[in-house]
Structure formats: structure tokens, C-alpha cells
Amino acid sequence: MDQRKHRSILIALILLVACKPACFSQERGTSASLKEALEGKFYIGTALNQFQISGRDTASLAVVKKHFNAIVAENCMKSRIIQPREGEFNFLPADRFVAWGEEHGMFINGHTLIWHSQAPNWFFTDRSGNPVSAEVLIRRMKNHIFSVVGRYKGRVHSWDVVNEAILDDGSYRKNKFYEIIGEEYIALAFEFARQADPEAELYYNDYSMANPAKRAAVAALVTKLQRRGIKIDGIGMQGHVGLKYPSLDEFEKSIIAFAELGVKVMITELDITVLPQPRGTGGADISSNFKYRQELDPYAAGLPDSIARASTERYLSFFNLFLKHQDKISRVTLWGVNDGYSWRNNWPVRGRTDYPLLFDRNNRPKAAVDSLIAK
Template sequence: MFYDFSLYIKGLFFFFLFAPFCSEARPLRDIYKNDFIVGVALANSDLDDPKSVSIVNREFNSIVAEFGMKMIDVIPKPGIYDFYWPDKFLRFAEENGHSLIGHTLVWHKNSPDWFFRDEQGNPLKREQLLVKLQEHINTYVGRYRGRVTGWDVVNEAFNNDGSFRKSPWFNIIGDDYIEKAFEFTHLADPTAELYYNDYGLVHSKKQEAVISLVKRIRSKGIPVHAIGIQGHYSLQFPDLSKLDQAISRFSKEGINVMITELDVSVLPFVSQDVMEQGAIVSEVKKLLLNPYPNKLPDSIADSQSNRYVELFCIFIKHSEFINRVTFWGISDKHSWLNHWPVNGRVDYPLLFDREMKPKNALKRLKEVKLSSDLSCR
């Protein structure tokens, strides 16, 4: 029998020549390396799950703790610090070549009530709380000085109408608590990038408030490196033209942005304001809000893939001003959207399904950069 080894050699040549360009073979982080960093939020359990670790190390190059690094996790009791999870996240990041984003230092949620009271249980006054906040930031941020890439210093400080959220931080310290938090964090680690993170930044009044905030803080020599635009989106929300305009508006003011907490819900949209109210939903309404308890129809999966592509086309357009895009979780199974605003809903918002298998949305996001026929127009 005669074998034409020249054809075999040619086959190997073309395989190794074109294999790197196969969309499914190349990791997302490499495909977008000239545009922005591609990150992912991890649950604590992901750090010890082989499937999760494999996906993270293949597709992403930045991580953030979904839980485990917030105030309530780090200081569960007055005067008692527990750095188990922050240490573990940092160790994972350093061992696997990922940047670590600290999330989050100051937030109206996950700030324990006792933090705002003295040892006798009396409410703290402004100067007392400022001292306590600086001590906390010095202890926490200082521990990871030079090792954590950046911090979400303040999270969700504004309402959608641009007014300040009336949190204990605001009520006791005043509106300069945000400025002070950035100042203290910069002093604790001058090498770390500092971010303000919020949802609803497609609303013009909220944009104005955040731009004014950044200008005020920067005018005092305190850095704000970027704004985190939370991307908890759906098939209908937001109006993509408004997202496009929001990124343009920040960039024109010299403010870089990051797309944080990105996921695309396929369920009926419930606004963040309703979520904040802890909506109580009747059983009938619950059924309407949970239309796909067993399987996602192919047509809806296709709509989600299209939506992700549309979003990424906007991100690519503004890649000069977008530092990072971070997905809020690895797989549908553990997404927070399965529990908001109705516990037990079945949502499908991420790039991997409940069996940790890649979805068509992931393939499409890779193809949009690698195929001239499918590129953004």
C-alpha cells in the first residue's frame, strides 16, 4: 500500500497554521487582548472546583471575589479580622497569573450595623466614623499593598436620579465620605488602581453625579482611575444607544470605564430599584417571572447570543477607554440571578451552562473578533 506522506505533512502544516485561529480553541482573554482585559467573578467554592479553575485559567485573566472580600466577610465581628478568603483569592490569582480586583471597601450593603456604633452601642459621630474607616482601610488594603491590582473603593453611592443614597456612610459623615474613602485607600496602597462602581449609569442624571464626583476627587489630587459600569443587563435593558452614549460621555470627560458584573438575563426584566425593595411576589406572578424552569428555548438562547454580541460591539468601539470587561460569574448554575428578585428562579445569564459547558454566546463572542464576516459593523 502506498502512502503519500507529503499530503500528511501538508495537513499537519495547515492544522498548526490555522488551529490558533479556530474560535473555540482560542481563549477569550487572548482574542480580546488588544481591546481590554477579560475578567470573571468567582464564588468561594470556585477556587477548589477543578472545572471552574480550568475555565478561569483558560478564558480569563482577571478575577474578582463575588463574595469573600466584602466588609462583612473580612470583619465578621467587632475588632476581629478574618483574611482567610482574601488570602485565598490572592494566592489563586498570583499562582495562576491573574490580576485580582478587591470588591468592595465601602458599600451600603454588607457593612455591619455595629460598624457605625461605639463599644457602648451609641451611634458614631462624623470624626469617629472617619477614624474607624481609615483604620479599616489601612488594615485591609495595607495587608495587600502592591499585590491587589485595584479596588472598588465605593459601590453604589447614588440613586438613579443623581441624588446621594442615604446610607449610614452618608448620614453620619456627609457626601465627602466617598472622597475620604478614596484618599484613605490611596494612602494605604499608592500602587493600586481605585474605582467607583455603580449600576444604572445609562441614566443621564446619575452620569452627571458620578462625573462631578470624579472631578471633585481628582481636583484634590486623589486618583480615580476608572468608573465601573455594572452590566446587569437583559434582552430588553438597557437601550444600547444609551449605553453607547454613556461610555462616550465618560470618555469625553477623560474618565476611563470598566464593564463590571456583566450578565444578560433572559427572564422578564426587574429593575434594580425593585430589587432594592426586596419585592414580594405572588405565586401567580412568580410563574410569569420564571418562564423557563427546565430548559431555555433555542430561540431565546439565540437572542441572548445576539445581545452579547451587540454589547461587545459597543465595547470594542470604545476599547480605547475600556480597561476591563468582567463577567459576574462563570456558569448559569451559581448566578445570583437565580435568586433575585424571586428566590428559585431559573436564569441563564452567563457564558457557561449548568454543566459548565460553553454556550453559543461564548462562541459568538469569539467569532465576532476572528471572522471578518461576523465582525461588528
């Protein structure tokens, strides 16, 4: 062997030995995931948007495959999207969503069957624009639920049957379903969904669930359904929260109160905004809209380290609470994969820059992810 060849082999061996610890560390980091860290505790899920469902956002899908084992459709299963005109269904995005979930072994949640927002106008009016009768609306509800749930029978594991029917003060939301049918529309929706797929889990889903008045009202609603023999499998507590609201104590009281009803508890739509809220704290009413002001968008150029740390601490506080009650909680679902796609950037003030999720705009995990994996 000539001297030059001997020297090249020696250098290669030195580089290989020097690289080995770093390479091993990188492989370990690559293999660690949220779903592995939380295995046996509860599902960890995320919402998929149209870019991800269509397969265009491959980078985000890689994050989902690695870190999550449950998915929910952010928009494509809402009634205005899936049935924009009576009898005309747009199932293609939902079909892709379900097929992707099946391919990757995900727990699949359908969202949402009956919701006052993002419902098509034809649900509630006749051809002349006049309000329909209760009988007509009930028939339309049944046809919609049977068509959607029936199509995915045995494939979608759970459904958010009714979404956001209670106001923060504990009263019923006076939406079109309520105005035409009355509170009975909630019971009917659950009955129709149960008939369409007897095996799917059926949930009630709402925001501000740490609010004592809302907690009491939702518990009363579920109890009323149970006494009538209408089966409800779980309650989804939307986690649209901030750095300082709601209190963990009140949130915990709701987890316990709902679990005592004998139903599953899910933390749904979890995100933690770091931005100031123009109308106070809490809530997630999609119809809220405020004019953009610079002082409401303080981190457009980047997030200060102090706020990033506060966000990490807040996430860990909530997850510590979830882990404490893992016997009651079946799933924790983030409302989006990364910050760039979060609805928080445009609600309730359009055009802001928020940092509410566990992965940044480049799909890189934040410090909270590392901490949760290390637990």
C-alpha cells in the same frame, strides 16, 4: 509478518488517517479562548465565589484559567465578610483569592471597600446600639481600609473603593455612611485607599450607569473629587442588564462621558438576565425582594431556542460596543463563571432559573463565546 498482524496494522493506520481532521478540529477548539481573542483590546474577567476560591469547584476554575485574565472576588472582600467584628479579620478566603490570581497571572481587582450593603452593623453603632459620631465612623473606615488594602499592597492591582453611592435619580444614597458623615465619606475613602497603597488603581463602581441622571451625577462626583486633588483612576459601569434594557445608545453615551473625565472605564458585573423583572427594568439593588410566582420563572425546564438566540445577539451587541470603544475600556468582567452560580437565580425573586452568563451550568461555552472567539 503473519496475515492477522498485517491486517491489524493496516486497520490502525486507516483509523488514524480517518481520525486526524476531527482530532485537529478538537485541538483547535480547545486552544481558542476569550482572553486570546480579546488580547490587546481589554482584560476579560470574571467573579470568583467561595466554592472556586476554596478550590472545590475545579471545573469552573479550569474555565477561568482558559478564558479569563482578570478576577474579582464576588463576596469574600466585602466588609461584613472580611471584618465581621471590629478588629477581627477573616483574611483566609481573600488570601486564597489573591494567591490564586497571582499563581495564574491574573489582573486582580478587590471588591469592595465601602458599600452600604453587606457592611457589618458595628461600623455604625456603639456597644449600646446607638449611632456613632462622624469621628468614630471615619476612624473605623480608615482602620478597615488601611488593614485590607495594606495587607495586599502591591498584590491587588485595583480596588472598587466606593460602591453604589448614587441613586438612579442622581441623588446621594442616604445610607449610614452618608447619614453620619455626609457625602465627604466618599472623598475620605479614596484618600485612605490612596494612602494605603499609592500604586493601586482606585475605582468608583455603580449600577444603572446608562441612566442619564445617574450618568450626570457620577460625572459630577468624579469631577468634584478631581478638583480637590483626590485621584480617582476609573469608573466601573456595572453591567446588570436585560434583553431589552438599557438602550445601547444610552450605555454608549455613558462610556464616552466617563472617558472624557480622563479616567479608565470598566464594564463590571456583566450579566444579561432573560427573565421578566417584577418591578420593571434595570437596577441591581440587592435589598429588592419579591415573592416567587410561576409566571416570573418561565424557563425552569429549559431555555427556548428563540430566547437563547436573543441572549446571544444581546451579548454580541454589547461586545461590539465594547470593541468599538476599546480605547476607553480597560476591562470587561462577567459577574460569575457559569449560570448555576449566578446571583440572578435569586434576585430579585428567590428560586428562579436564569441563564445570564457566557457559560452554562455544565461550564460549556454558549454560542456567544464561539462568536466572540471567531471575530
